[in-house]
Amino acid sequence: MKIxxxxxxxxxxxxxxxxxxxxxxxxxxxxxxxxxKPEVLNRLTAITRKPFDFCEADIRxxxxxxxxxDRFDIGAVIHFAGLKSVGESxxxxxxxxxxxxNATFTLCESMEKHRVGCLIFSSSATVYGSPDTAPxxxxxxxxxxxxxxxxxxxxxxxxxxxxESAGVLDSVYLLRYFNPIGAHESGLIGEDPNGIPxxxxxxxxxxxxxxxxxxxxxxxxxxTPDGSGIxxxxxxxxxxxxxxxxxxxxxxKKGTHVYNIGTGRGYSVFEIIAAYEKATGRKVPYVVTxxxxxxxxxxxxxxxxxxxxxxxxxxxxxxxxxxxxxxxQTKNPDGYETIKDKFFQY
Ligand code: NAD
Ligand code: UFG
Numbered sequence: 001m002k003i004x005x006x007x008x009x010x011x012x013x014x015x016x017x018x019x020x021x022x023x024x025x026x027x028x029x030x031x032x033x034x035x036x037k038p039e040v041l042n043r044l045t046a047i048t049r050k051p052f053d054f055c056e057a058d059i060r061x062x063x064x065x066x067x068x069x070d071r072f073d074i075g076a077v078i079h080f081a082g083l084k085s086v087g088e089s090x091x092x093x094x095x096x097x098x099x100x101x102n103a104t105f106t107l108c109e110s111m112e113k114h115r116v117g118c119l120i121f122s123s124s125a126t127v128y129g130s131p132d133t134a135p136x137x138x139x140x141x142x143x144x145x146x147x148x149x150x151x152x153x154x155x156x157x158x159x160x161x162x163x164e165s166a167g168v169l170d171s172v173y174l175l176r177y178f179n180p181i182g183a184h185e186s187g188l189i190g191e192d193p194n195g196i197p198x199x200x201x202x203x204x205x206x207x208x209x210x211x212x213x214x215x216x217x218x219x220x221x222x223x224t225p226d227g228s229g230i231x232x233x234x235x236x237x238x239x240x241x242x243x244x245x246x247x248x249x250x251x252x253k254k255g256t257h258v259y260n261i262g263t264g265r266g267y268s269v270f271e272i273i274a275a276y277e278k279a280t281g282r283k284v285p286y287v288v289t290x291x292x293x294x295x296x297x298x299x300x301x302x303x304x305x306x307x308x309x310x311x312x313x314x315x316x317x318x319x320x321x322x323x324x325x326x327x328x329q330t331k332n333p334d335g336y337e338t339i340k341d342k343f344f345q346y
Contacts, residue, residue: 002026002072003247004116006059006107007080009036011191012122012180014044015240016078018189021048023244028053028072030065031081035194037336043188059103062110069114076118076171076251078243079107082152086126086294087198089149100152101159108163117170118250120243123157125178125232125260125299126150134230134266135302138176138258146294157258164256171250171257178232178262178301180239182321183328190328191236192335200272201233201321205329208282215284217269219291224298228269232262232300235316235324245312262301263314272318279322 003020007013008029014036020027021044029041029052041054053072057064059081068074082100083089089096104121111119127150128136129143145151157174164172181201183190196212197203206212220227242261249257267275273284307313332338 001075002028002053004068004072004074004077005029005080006077006103007031007082007122009033009038009040010080012177012236012239013078013080014040014189015184015236016080016243017044017052018047018184019237019240019244020247021050021052025244025247026052028055028068028074030055030057030059030068032056032058035084037192039336040189047184047186047188060099060106062106065106065110066113069110069116074114074116076120076247077107077111077116078120078247079104080122082122084149085198086147086149089147089152093148096148096152100149101155104156104159108160108168112168119160119169119171120173120175120246120250121156121160123174123176124150124153125176125262125301127154127157127176128299130296131299134298134300135264136260136299137302138260138305161256170254172255173246173250174256174258175242175246175261176258176301177239178234178260178299180236181233182235182237182316182324184237185324185327187327187331190325190332192332200231200269201325204273204276204284205325207284207286208276208280208326209329209333211333213285215273215286216289217273217286218289218295220288221291222297224268226268226270229295230266230268230298230300232264232266233272233318233321234262234314235321237324238263238314238316242306242310242312245306245310249310257309259306259310260301260303261306262303264301264303266298266300267318275318276322276326279319280326
């Protein structure tokens with residue numbers, strides 16, 4: 001039995017593939033490299049020294065998906081593939097609704113046809129909209145979401161629940177990620193955004209090594225102790241391990257299950273800057289600007305349900321997240337396009 005990982009060449013998918021392979025699972029990755037690079041596959045081999053299958057395919061292509069399910073004995077699917085930029089989704093809502101929903105429709109149609117009933121889905125804390133209080137529990141009200149990307153996550157959650165209720169799928173595990181950051185300790189895989197990063201950590205990493213001049217802190221007038229926004233940052237390797245824990249449960253326990261995947265601890269933007277400076281010994285110049293539209297003041301999880309039911313808990317703290325993010329940045333100044341012999345060998 002193999003595990004199909006859609007979007008397995010991406011940031012979270014690649015780290016999850018490492019953890020799956022190291023836990024003894026056989027995997028098939030399906031990715032169209034729309035937001036990743038083929039080089040990541042060499043890095044997965046370098047880290048794990050284990051074989052895996054790869055299919056270059058668009059999840060929205062029904063013929064390609066059927067061919068994957070025909071060719072391999074797939075027992076479960078971990079579904080990462082999709083578009084994920086909040087700002088871009090506001091500019092191109094049709095593209096986001098069409099892409100993310102059609103990817104899930106096509107995948108589920110192919111799963112139904114091939115009688116594969118087990119799905120783990122990448123959801124997001126964004127489905128909670130602007131929660132009134134923190135920590136956020138899974139039973140908090142959902143929405144209204146603040147952007148089309150977030151709405152596609154909420155819609156996909158609803159669709160997958162309905163499919164499970166109707167018996168099209170047997171096990172649906174919805175993992176609501178908080179803020180994944182960091183990189184694998186090898187420095188071989190990490191987050192490689194196209195162009196100028198939108199998210200805090202990739203931006204800080206580039207400022208820290210002088211590739212960008214300074215960070216803009218989006219607001220210091222939030223009702224938080226230092227005025228900047230608070231988030232629940234989680235090491236991507238911890239997040240990857242949450243998928244392995246969810247998979248183990250999903251293969252045994254049917255039904256729809258929802259879990260927050262975070263550390264349960266919030267850090268402000270200024271605390272993250274200080275942590276990054278401490279971890280690297282380099283200053284992170286910044287200026288304070290206006291708030292970014294759509295940002296909430298505080299968002300952090302209550303992750304206790306995942307600990308109770310999945311037996312999973314985040315292990316790494318903020319310092320480790322910063323050290324690993326910096327190792328990835330300094331070893332790969334141009335991401336996966338870095339000429340490998342110049343910086344490291346594997
Ligand atoms: P990513 O862009 O690095 O990875 C997504 C991968 O899917 C990429 O390799 C891309 O090439 C591939 N892909 C996209 N559309 C595809 C398609 N139609 N067919 C085949 N492959 C396709 O993103 P990520 O940060 O690893 O996020 C993975 C998932 O987790 C996404 O669904 C995202 O919405 C969700 N998520 C991410 C975050 C975050 O902060 N990174 C937070 C919450 C949820
Ligand atoms: N921030 C800055 N400057 C920057 C970037 C971010 O000050 O250049 C601040 C933001 O205002 C926020 C915090 O840093 O307070 C974190 O911002 P990110 O963009 O890194 O993350 P978000 O919490 O806004 O969004 C992330 C994911 C979304 C997901 C959301 C909820 O990018 O996909 O978490 O889970 F929907």
